[in-house]
Amino acid sequence: MFDKNREFEPFDSKLWLSSPTMHGTELEYVREAYQTNWMSTIGANINEIENQICQKTGCKYAVALSSGTAALHLAVKLAGESLCKGKMEGAGSLSGVLCACSDMTFAATVNPVVYEGGIPVFIDAEYDTWNMDAEALEKAFEIYPDIKIVVAAHLYGTPGRVDEIKAVCEKYGAVFIEDAAESLGASYKGMPTGSLGEYGCISFNGNKIITGSSGGMLLTDEKGAADRAKKWSAQSRENAPWYQHEELGYNYRMSNVVAGVVRGQIPYLEEHIRGKKEIYERYKEGLKGLPAGMNPYDEENSVPNHWLSCLLIEPEGMACQERGDCDTLYIPEHGKSCPTEILEAVSSIHAEGRPIWKPMHMQPIYQKRAFVTREGMTKADAGKGADGMLLDVGRDIFHRGVCLPSDNKMTAEQQERVIEVVRACFE
Ligand SMILES: *Cc1c(COP(=O)(O)O)cnc(C)c1O
16 A cells, blocks of 8 residues: 655656657658648648658558548448448448457547447457457357457557457458557567558557657558548549539548658657667566566567556455546555555656556446457446456456556656655555
């Protein structure tokens, strides 16, 4: 438990979970956009970053968009198009189509499926990578053979078991969409994440590994798909003297100003990843001996970008903690702690942590949807078994895990202070 009377010196200015790390070069490209008056959704910055991201990921085509969520939306539309040819004139083109989605993730992985009328089936996470469990995915196909699309995220920059997931997709003829919003620069068996599915989506949101202040990209190897996404993103104008429309359009294209920020950041991707890895290793070392471990990854097959460093408390190290829909309580106990206590302790020194992504099957909006674990359980809210044990992996990691301050501008000394505070939680 954390002794609230113990004095830890708070940071003068807040230590963020993960805030933009800027370098100055961004301003040059933004200024260039301004001076040449390419202030709209066309320009050299957009062209340049599309090329650079293609080179970095090995994808043939990249389409710069206003957000990662927009990229996921267009990816879902493209996947739907190959399923129901010729019926894409409206919204809701996935009406009634079952889509298997990561369960423990940010809601933006899943919402685009619902924008199109698709029905999400949530797939439990696995302990080894915290990502979609391929065995649970297989179970889901056994129960719901009509699943047509699989959307899987690489959480916190840690690649999931892509080969196993792809094998299941191929076996059942489903389209695989990769949500690589958090994992730009991470790789799986030597291949960059974002390039491993039919469609890949990345994000340049302010808290991601590199940023454009906002923005995202759709990645694909199909020219036709890239062309259609680009057209849809710019209101679906046909080639005509007036505004001629055959399809529903969206205002999803990236601004050349935002692209300038991204262009200034891309050269620093590797440096950011090195910094995040040092943060992860420092936590790993500094928190040794506690009844807790860092977010794991497949060391043999993957290289994460270590976007966020997270701690998972072992069951023996957990103080009693209960979470309602919007509130939480715990009972302090010597020698143990819990995410709520760690978040409070870290916050008391003016640093920002965050709970693990609350699984989708526990969210009021999605609670009634199907949810499939390794055991094949499909009740959306499986909860606790008779012995009080948590029954699904996502719920368990949400219960015992916590994201620690992972900002690249955090100094080693600052991080040592965070480590001291986290250690004090277990005294
Ligand atoms: C950030 C994020 C998104 C959405 O990206 P935006 O650019 O913020 O729209 C989607 N999925 C995951 C897993 C994310 O972390």
